[in-house]
Amino acid sequence: MTRRPMIAGNWKMHKLQSEAVELFNGIKDGLRDYTIEQLPEVVVAPVFTSISSVVAQKTECGCGCKGQKIKVAAQNCYWETQGAFTGEVSVEMAKDAGCELIIIGHSERRQYFSETDEMINKKAKAILNNGLVPIICCGETLEQREHGVTDAHITSQIQKALEGITTEDASKIVIAYEPIWAIGTGKTCDADEANRVIKMIRNVVKDLYNTEVADAVRILYGGSVKPETIEEQMSKSDIDGALVGGASLKADSFVKIVLGARSKVNA
Ligand code: 13P
Numbered sequence: 001m002t003r004r005p006m007i008a009g010n011w012k013m014h015k016l017q018s019e020a021v022e023l024f025n026g027i028k029d030g031l032r033d034y035t036i037e038q039l040p041e042v043v044v045a046p047v048f049t050s051i052s053s054v055v056a057q058k059t060e061c062g063c064g065c066k067g068q069k070i071k072v073a074a075q076n077c078y079w080e081t082q083g084a085f086t087g088e089v090s091v092e093m094a095k096d097a098g099c100e101l102i103i104i105g106h107s108e109r110r111q112y113f114s115e116t117d118e119m120i121n122k123k124a125k126a127i128l129n130n131g132l133v134p135i136i137c138c139g140e141t142l143e144q145r146e147h148g149v150t151d152a153h154i155t156s157q158i159q160k161a162l163e164g165i166t167t168e169d170a171s172k173i174v175i176a177y178e179p180i181w182a183i184g185t186g187k188t189c190d191a192d193e194a195n196r197v198i199k200m201i202r203n204v205v206k207d208l209y210n211t212e213v214a215d216a217v218r219i220l221y222g223g224s225v226k227p228e229t230i231e232e233q234m235s236k237s238d239i240d241g242a243l244v245g246g247a248s249l250k251a252d253s254f255v256k257i258v259l260g261a262r263s264k265v266n267a
Contacts, residue, residue, distance in 0.1 A: 003218050005040035005234065005264040006174060006241035007257055008073065008135060009248025010103060010222075013047060020050035024057050026251025027070060031258065036065050040241055040261045043135075044248070045073040045103055048089055055098030073101035073135065076109060079119075079126040091123075091130040101133040103243075105161060107180045117160035124161055128169040135174045135243065136161050137222070138201070142181035150179075151200055158204045167209050171216040175201055176243040182223025184245060191229075194221045195236035202238060227256035234261050 015023060024044060031039060046054050051072060058067035074097075078088035094102055104127070105120040120136065127134040138157040140150040154177070162170060177198050182189045189197075198219045206214035221233055222243035233239050241261060247253040 002266055003216065003240050003264075005261050006043060006218055006220060007040050007254075007261050008043035008045065008101075008103075008174075008176075008220065008241070008243050009254050010045050010075065010106070010243055010245050011047065011248060012075070012108070012245060014249055015046060015050060017050045017053045020046045021053050021057055023249065023251055024054045024070070027254055027258075028057065028061055030251055030255030031069060032061050032063065034259075035063050036069050038262065038265060039069065039258060040265055041071065042069060042258055043071045043073050043101055045075045045101075048074065048094075048097075051094070051097045051099060058098070071100045072098055073103055074099045075103050075106070077102045077104070077123055077127065079122040091126045091132060095130055095132055099132065101135055101174070102127050103135045103137065103176075105137045105157070107137060107139055107178060107183060111180075117157060120161050121163050121165075124165060124173070128165065128172065133172055133174060135176055135220070137176045137178050137243070139178040139180050139183075139223075145179070145181065150197065154197065154201060155204050158201055159208065162205075162208055167213055170205070170209050171213045174218045174220065175205075176220040176222045177201060178222035178243060180223075184224070186224050188224045188226070188229050189221070191232045191236050191239070194233065195238050198236075198238040225257060227253050227260060230257045230260035231263065234263050240264070 074094040077091045104123045109115045124134045202214045218240040220241045220243045225242040225244045
């Protein structure tokens with residue numbers, strides 16, 4: 001089975017509204033000469049305050065894409081629909097603002113905001129129940145890697161994140177393998193090693209569900225992805241795309257990464 005590759009830009013806590021609009025339009029311009037079919041699925045995740053402004057730019061670019069060439073994701077959500085949860089944003093609210101996907105379980109949220117696997121599982125279920133796509137992040141620290149517990153740690157993160165999710169819903173999810181030591185450090189994980197871990201994740205999904213689901217789930221690599229690294233990463237059997245931080249903050253480098261991932265697009 002063929003999986004549609006995905007390149008997602010996680011803008012983290014960057015860009016005021018006007019800057020976010022400029023970045024989005026820069027990406028749109030850079031992809032103007034390509035049809036949706038010629039590209040991987042392209043996603044950007046602005047901060048909440050910029051989502052509406054960015055979504056307003058999702059207009060027809062002249063290629064017949066009806067503004068669907070670049071999808072918008074949220075960087076987080078809360079699992080309750082509404083209520084007294086000061087500072088939180090529900091899935092329904094993110095959807096209402098125009099988001100089609102939501103990143104959950106990013107290592108920065110686990111580290112700085114004490115998010116647990118149980119919370120990530122609740123978020124994943126809420127996202128799927130609302131018809132959106134969760135991008136579930138996982139990954140090991142340098143210490144865990146050095147202690148040889150990378151696979152065990154990631155297996156546990158995935159098993160807990162997917163607990164109670166139906167087979168039908170499971171095939172829709174996207175997983176991002178982001179080794180924490182490779183995030184924002186300029187140190188990319190060796191492509192063969194990233195592919196090995198991603199294959200291992202696919203096997204965890206197979207054990208939880210079946211081969212069909214494991215073959216359908218897209219698994220991205222994240223951690224210092226750059227225009228210079230993407231082609232080798234995409235040449236590996238199980239890497240279906242990238243979750244990009246720093247290099248997604250400039251239109252030209254993000255566009256290069258998107259175009260560098262075309263080897264797996266079946267146009
Ligand atoms: P960098 O690409 O800046 O390493 O960030 C990766 C990341 O955390 C994406 O979610």
